């Protein structure tokens with residue numbers, strides 16, 4: 001897939017289950033999703049469960065049009081890395097995507113921009129599409145440095161992978177202060193950062209799939225998706241509720257007619 005000027009970007013909704021679920025809960029959630037699922041022509045939909053539930057999710061979603069992915073990877077393909085999972089292993093389960101650089105991993109596991117860039121490259125080597133998360137802290141925003149923080153995070157990956165690599169990548173803007181807090185960025189705040197990110201990619205910016213994440217719920221999804229530079233959402237909490245998840249997917253489908 002190459003950047004092609006004039007080709008309209010698709011909308012996308014990704015559910016990041018984080019460390020939630022059980023075999024039984026997943027069975028119920030997925031059954032409810034599948035029961036009301038109507039394949040969408042304009043929206044790519046993916047679910048990223050915890051690693052151990054990947055086979056369960058893959059078996060259930062097979063052939064549905066909803067694809068699946070991982071929440072992180074180790075950049076190495078194999079080896080003595082206890083507790084880690086590689087991009088190759090995700091590919092083995094036909095994963096389409098992998099989230100890299102989520103702020104919870106950056107914070108809890110000390111993942112640096114350099115490390116995230118290695119994960120990004122490892123994902124692409126194995127044919128996965130990385131969903132690269134970037135986002136500023138509350139302090140950075142209050143100090144007026146939000147855009148600088150985003151630029152710094154993205155620059156390391158661009159430098160290592162090259163701008164062209166983003167033809168097969170998704171970028172998700174997730175302001176740290178909006179994740180799991182119920183306090184979403186306003187549409188204007190999100191749009192400003194999304195515009196900035198597109199500018200960083202020069203000519204390719206207009207073709208980049210760019211998601212917003214951070215307390216997206218059905219009540220604010222339509223307003224966010226209506227904006228020119230927002231192509232959909234990376235959902236946390238809302239992806240654990242089938243009705244909410246499906247309603248947000250439908251909002252994305254409606255938004256695909258914008259512009």
Ligand SMILES: O=C(CO)COP(=O)(O)O
Pocket residue numbers: 016102174178179180181182213214215216234235236237238
């Ligand atoms: O971190 C997120 C998705 O990766 C967003 O989480 P919430 O939607 O729960 O705020």
